[in-house]
Amino acid sequence: MKHLKFKFSASATDFYADSSFSQLKKIVDQANTVLITDENIFRLHGSKFKNWNCIVLRPGEEFKVQATADAVISQLIKMGADRKTMLIGVGGGVITDITGFTASVYMRGIKSGFVPTTLLAMVDASIGGKNGVDVGVYKNLVGTIRQPSFILHDLDFLDTLPPLEWENGFAEIIKHACIMDVTMFNKLEQQTIGHFRETRKELSNLIRRNTLLKTKVVRQDEFEKGERRLLNFGHTLGHALENQYELSHGQAISIGMTYACHISKQLAGFKETSRVVTVLNKYGLPTYASFDMKRVFEVFQMDKKRERNDMNFIVLQKIGKGMIRSIPLKKLQKIIAGI
Numbered sequence: 161m162k163h164l165k166f167k168f169s170a171s172a173t174d175f176y177a178d179s180s181f182s183q184l185k186k187i188v189d190q191a192n193t194v195l196i197t198d199e200n201i202f203r204l205h206g207s208k209f210k211n212w213n214c215i216v217l218r219p220g221e222e223f224k225v226q227a228t229a230d231a232v233i234s235q236l237i238k239m240g241a242d243r244k245t246m247l248i249g250v251g252g253g254v255i256t257d258i259t260g261f262t263a264s265v266y267m268r269g270i271k272s273g274f275v276p277t278t279l280l281a282m283v284d285a286s287i288g289g290k291n292g293v294d295v296g297v298y299k300n301l302v303g304t305i306r307q308p309s310f311i312l313h314d315l316d317f318l319d320t321l322p323p324l325e326w327e328n329g330f331a332e333i334i335k336h337a338c339i340m341d342v343t344m345f346n347k348l349e350q351q352t353i354g355h356f357r358e359t360r361k362e363l364s365n366l367i368r369r370n371t372l373l374k375t376k377v378v379r380q381d382e383f384e385k386g387e388r389r390l391l392n393f394g395h396t397l398g399h400a401l402e403n404q405y406e407l408s409h410g411q412a413i414s415i416g417m418t419y420a421c422h423i424s425k426q427l428a429g430f431k432e433t434s435r436v437v438t439v440l441n442k443y444g445l446p447t448y449a450s451f452d453m454k455r456v457f458e459v460f461q462m463d464k465k466r467e468r469n470d471m472n473f474i475v476l477q478k479i480g481k482g483m484i485r486s487i488p489l490k491k492l493q494k495i496i497a498g499i
């Protein structure tokens with residue numbers, strides 16, 4: 161088991177790369193731990209949960225809401241959970257968010273850990289400490305930033321991952337490549353999802369590389385005052401589309417990245433939109449879409465990256481080099497309407 165320790169401002173996260181769920185009982189005190197998972201994971205991997213205290217939630221982004229956190233809290237009270245209890249989210253991004261959020265408010269904060277079971281959760285959602293719930297169409301409007309005590313990867317969970325979930329994960333991997341790793345972008349251009357699925361070593365290296373890339377950015381700017389905003393590439397339009405059109409996160413940010421490339425051309429002279437679009441399509445992701453501009457622009461008003469009349473928008477200067485640009489909302493809307 162490869163073990164790394166990531167130091168953050170007030171805490172540290174142990175990272176167990178390419179590990180196994182069975183190692184969990186060596187890492188935590190089983191009696192004082194509650195696993196939070198969803199019905200899909202529980203059905204597919206039920207035997208793993210034997211002898212653990214479990215809360216099993218209904219699956220789906222529509223349950224990433226305050227009411228679910230309240231339901232978890234009620235169950236924790238019934239289970240007699242106290243300040244020594246640790247919550248471990250075993251699942252995709254919805255589960256890691258709900259677990260991190262509940263752990264940060266229950267009794268004013270108890271420890272949490274994550275066993276991400278989707279590619280997207282491994283390379284993105286479980287890393288960085290941001291956790292939140294959606295409020296209507298507003299993604300992650302309510303939440304906290306608090307680092308988990310550990311993250312453990314068991315790649316066996318990916319064996320049951322449906323194709324859409326592979327595409328979802330690759331959207332965030334392509335995002336990382338676009339904003340900060342041209343070498344990885346070149347590799348993605350040459351490969352396919354099938355290649356990574358079938359070559360465990362390559363998949364493990366890719367997941368580790370993305371985990372380290374994201375962690376590096378978060379460690380430099382844990383509370384998103386500057387550089388961390390780069391990770392929002394494709395997310396302004398993506399989040400505005402995601403819940404309105406019931407897209408997966410990967411599909412939504414893929415469309416968001418496509419439009420962000422065109423905006424990058426206008427704001428930063430970016431010349432490689434077609435390369436990005438080709439890679440997104442190659443990994444099964446949508447790029448151009450028709451949508452209701454008025455509704456999308458209404459959602460922009462509540463975007464956390466908005467500061468008064470300006471949006472902190474992420475553009476590409478070139479592949480592998482993202483930049484933050486403050487752009488008047490009206491100008492942003494005009495450019496999008498013209499694409």
Ligand code: GLY
Binds near residue numbers: 284286290291
């Ligand atoms: N939990 C995702 C992040 O912190 O970015």
